[in-house]
Structure formats: structure tokens, C-alpha cells
Amino acid sequence: MPVNNDTMTNDRDVASAIPASCFLIRHLDFVITNAASSTTPAPSLLRCSPHLTIQSLRRSFWLFRHLMKRYLPFLLVAAVALAAFGSGAVLYRAKRPQLLAIPETRNLTGKSGTESMHIRGNPDAPVTLEEFGDFQCPPCSSFAGFIEELLKQYDSRLRIVFRNFPLPAHEHAREAALAAEAAGMQGRFWEMHDVLYREQAVWSKAPNARELFESYAGTIGLNLDQFRKDMDSEKAKERVDSDHALGDSLGVKFTPTLYINNQPVEPKDKNPEGVRAAINAALARKSQS
Amino acid sequence: MTVSRFRTILYAVAAIVSVIGLADATYLSVQALTGETLSCGGSPDCFRVLGSSYARIGGIPVALLGALAYFSVFASATFAAFGYARARTLLIPVIGAMFVFTLWLLYVQAFLLHAYCRYCLFSAAITFLLAGLVIAVPASQEE
Numbered sequence: 001m002p003v004n005n006d007t008m009t010n011d012r013d014v015a016s017a018i019p020a021s022c023f024l025i026r027h028l029d030f031v032i033t034n035a036a037s038s039t040t041p042a043p044s045l046l047r048c049s050p051h052l053t054i055q056s057l058r059r060s061f062w063l064f065r066h067l068m069k070r071y072l073p074f075l076l077v078a079a080v081a082l083a084a085f086g087s088g089a090v091l092y093r094a095k096r097p098q099l100l101a102i103p104e105t106r107n108l109t110g111k112s113g114t115e116s117m118h119i120r121g122n123p124d125a126p127v128t129l130e131e132f133g134d135f136q137c138p139p140c141s142s143f144a145g146f147i148e149e150l151l152k153q154y155d156s157r158l159r160i161v162f163r164n165f166p167l168p169a170h171e172h173a174r175e176a177a178l179a180a181e182a183a184g185m186q187g188r189f190w191e192m193h194d195v196l197y198r199e200q201a202v203w204s205k206a207p208n209a210r211e212l213f214e215s216y217a218g219t220i221g222l223n224l225d226q227f228r229k230d231m232d233s234e235k236a237k238e239r240v241d242s243d244h245a246l247g248d249s250l251g252v253k254f255t256p257t258l259y260i261n262n263q264p265v266e267p268k269d270k271n272p273e274g275v276r277a278a279i280n281a282a283l284a285r286k287s288q289s
Numbered sequence: 290m291t292v293s294r295f296r297t298i299l300y301a302v303a304a305i306v307s308v309i310g311l312a313d314a315t316y317l318s319v320q321a322l323t324g325e326t327l328s329c330g331g332s333p334d335c336f337r338v339l340g341s342s343y344a345r346i347g348g349i350p351v352a353l354l355g356a357l358a359y360f361s362v363f364a365s366a367t368f369a370a371f372g373y374a375r376a377r378t379l380l381i382p383v384i385g386a387m388f389v390f391t392l393w394l395l396y397v398q399a400f401l402l403h404a405y406c407r408y409c410l411f412s413a414a415i416t417f418l419l420a421g422l423v424i425a426v427p428a429s430q431e432e
Contacts, residue, residue: 137329267324
């Protein structure tokens with residue numbers, strides 16, 4: 001059998017360049033080849049010739065490939081599971097709104113100055129449901145219908161407070177908030193609130209929503225000239241901005257964001273069952289205290 | 290290229306594609322769990338679909354079930370690529386079930402909700418691609 005002298009020379013060169021690993025590799029080779037036999041003597045450092053070391057290296061490489069082929073799919077599946085779960089957890093922590101409780105010291109008696117405070121229901125009710133809402137937001141529209149049900153169900157035990165939180169993504173949301181505030185200056189905030197949500201699908205897509213707001217103002221019996229002036233007034237703008245600033249300070253990012261007796265409602269509870277359960281819990285706490 | 294090698298490549302591609310689907314489903318699961326899809330302020334095209342009653346089964350977000358399905362496909366495809374015959378037999382029914390469920394979700398978006406979520410459409414495309422890859426695996430070589 002012909003022998004390639006060049007290859008053997010190169011093998012020896014490589015082996016002589018790694019003398020420190022010689023014993024380790026020989027020992028690994030011994031483990032591979034004599035794993036079943038406990039009587040075979042262990043290799044000594046003196047028996048470590050360069051040519052044998054290359055054979056051991058090749059054998060080790062084969063073993064590595066064999067182990068990789070056997071265990072790599074398990075490693076890959078575990079790595080992807082870990083990556084998916086880890087990234088999901090990080091994303092969840094980042095996206096979860098960190099809402100602060102509304103300070104107990106804040107006055108909830110009604111609107112004054114630049115502050116906009118719109119209360120529906122019994123002003124002395126033991127439970128207050130406060131909503132940061134956007135008139136162009138469809139879930140807020142759905143929630144408005146649910147509020148009617150809540151007021152009927154809880155009667156004098158519940159009051160609703162509405163806060164303007166128009167989102168920049170909604171083209172006509174701020175103008176709608178101004179329209180509601182302007183209606184509020186004539187004592188018809190909730191009438192405008194209801195008509196804005198009821199007709200949301202119409203004015204949301206209209207090129208000039210203001211014309212529609214003015215027609216709604218006429219429908220609910222407002223003085224139109226006054227309504228137009230109030231919509232453009234600094235007072236209306238300041239009221240909307242005041243609500244928005246309050247929401248920003250509490251960490252509000254989405255609408256509707258709900259508070260029950262100054263405590264934020266968890267996103268997972270933003271459904272009829274969750275809100276009712278939170279109101280019942282607040283009522284129970286009030287009756288105990 | 291041998292049939293065996295071609296088959297291995299197809300399973301490897303299926304594994305990579307399923308990881309993309311897993312990323313998409315993980316994102317949607319997080320949206321559902323944080324309540325973002327029930328509100329305005331998140332993805333405007335998502336909340337109509339993912340905030341609907343069709344987006345949960347027994348209180349569990351469909352997106353979370355999708356993430357589990359994509360992970361199953363990834364695991365099966367990876368093992369199949371490494372020559373595990375049982376993984377191949379598992380892969381076909383899982384992708385078949387995903388395919389049928391995706392058709393149902395597309396029907397819901399088109400005819401019941403009249404709204405499309407782009408992340409859901411992306412997921413549907415991934416499922417169709419996976420189905421195509423599994424179909425493309427040479428049938429005669431199946432063990």
C-alpha cells in the first residue's frame with residue numbers, strides 16, 4: 001500500500017504543534033476504544049507519538065460528529081423553545097402598561113377651570129368608574145354601550161367619569177373631543193358623547209368631520225353659534241389637554257383605560273365579566289370599611 | 290442530489306419557516322395577553338380581529354395555540370431532517386390541522402368580521418408554505 005510521505009510529514013507537523021493536548025487526546029482515544037474493558041491499562045504520556053495523536057484527533061472528530069448528529073436536534077429544539085419563551089416574556093414585560101393609581105387626594109367634585117370632569121350617575125356613589133377614552137376608538141364605542149348597562153345594573157352605587165384621551169393615530173379624535181367639550185359647556189356633554197359613539201363609523205371616515213359634529217350639535221339642541229365658538233375656544237383645548245396630561249402622568253397609552261375607585265383595571269379584566277367583578281369587589285371593600 | 294438529501298433540505302426549510310411563524314404567533318400572543326388587542330393604541334388592524342370573540346378558544350388566545358403549533362412543526366421538522374422517522378409521521382397531521390384551522394380563520398376575517406389582520410394573513414401564508422413543503426417531500430421515500 002503506497003504511503004503518502006507528504007501527508008505523514010504534515011500530520012507530524014500538526015501533532016508536534018499541539019503537544020500540550022497530546023495526553024488528553026490519547027486519553028480520549030483510550031476511553032473511546034476501551035470503554036467496555038476495565039482491565040486495559042491507561043495510556044501514558046510517554047506512549048504519545050505524533051502519528052497516533054492524529055489518528056486520535058480524527059477519531060475524536062468522528063465522535064464529535066456522531067454526538068452532534070444524535071443530540072443536535074434536541075439542542076436546536078431546546079434553544080428555539082428558550083428563545084421563543086424568553087423573547088415572549090421580555091416583550092410581555094415591555095408592552096404591559098405600567099399604570100399608576102390615581103392619587104386619592106385628587107378632587108372628584110366636578111369640572112372647574114381648565115379641568116374637564118364629566119360625571120354620569122349618582123355623584124355620591126361608593127364606586128367610581130373612570131374611563132380614559134377616544135371618540136374614534138371602536139372598542140371605546142363598544143364600551144360606551146356597556147356603560148349604559150352598568151348604570152342600569154348598579155343604579156345609585158356607581159358613577160362614571162369620562163376623560164378625553166384622543167390618540168394621535170385617529171385623525172378626527174381630537175376634534176371630536178373638542179366637540180364633546182363644547183357641548184359640555186352648554187350642559188350636554190353626555191348627549192354629545194353618546195351621539196359621537198353612536199355615529200362613530202360615519203364621521204370617522206368623513207373628510208370634514210366638523211360639519212357632522214355641528215349637525216349633531218343641532219340634533220341635541222345646542223346653540224350652534226355658541227357651539228362653534230366653544231369648539232375653537234382655548235378653554236375647550238385646555239380641558240382636552242388637561243385630561244390628556246393626566247393620562248400621560250398615569251402611564252395611559254391605550255384606550256379605553258379604566259380605573260375603578262382610582263385603581264387601574266388590568267387589561268385582562270377589560271371585558272364585561274372582568275369590569276363587573278372589579279366593581280363588585282370595590283363595593284364589597286366599601287361596605288366593609 | 291439524492292432523494293434523501295432533497296428530503297432533508299425540505300425538512301430543514303420547513304423548520305426555518307416554522308420559526309418565522311413562531312415569531313409571528315409569539316408577538317400576537319403577547320398582544321393578546323397584554324390586552325393590547327382589545328384597545329386602541331396598538332396595531333390598528335389587529336384589534337378588530339384579535340379583539341373579537343373568535344380570537345379565543347375557551348379563554349385561550351388562538352395566537353398562543355398557533356405558537357404551540359408552530360413550535361410542534363419546528364420540533365418535528367428538525368427531528369425529521371435528522372432522520373427521525375416518527376417525526377415525519379407527526380409533522381403531516383399537525384400541518385394538516387393548521388391548514389384547516391387557517392382556512393376557518395380566513396373565512397372568519399373575510400365573511401364574519403369583514404376585517405383583516407396583517408399578522409394573521411402573514412401567519413396564513415406561512416402555514417400554506419409549510420403545507421406546500423410537506424406535500425413536496427417525495428412520497429415514495431416516506432417510511
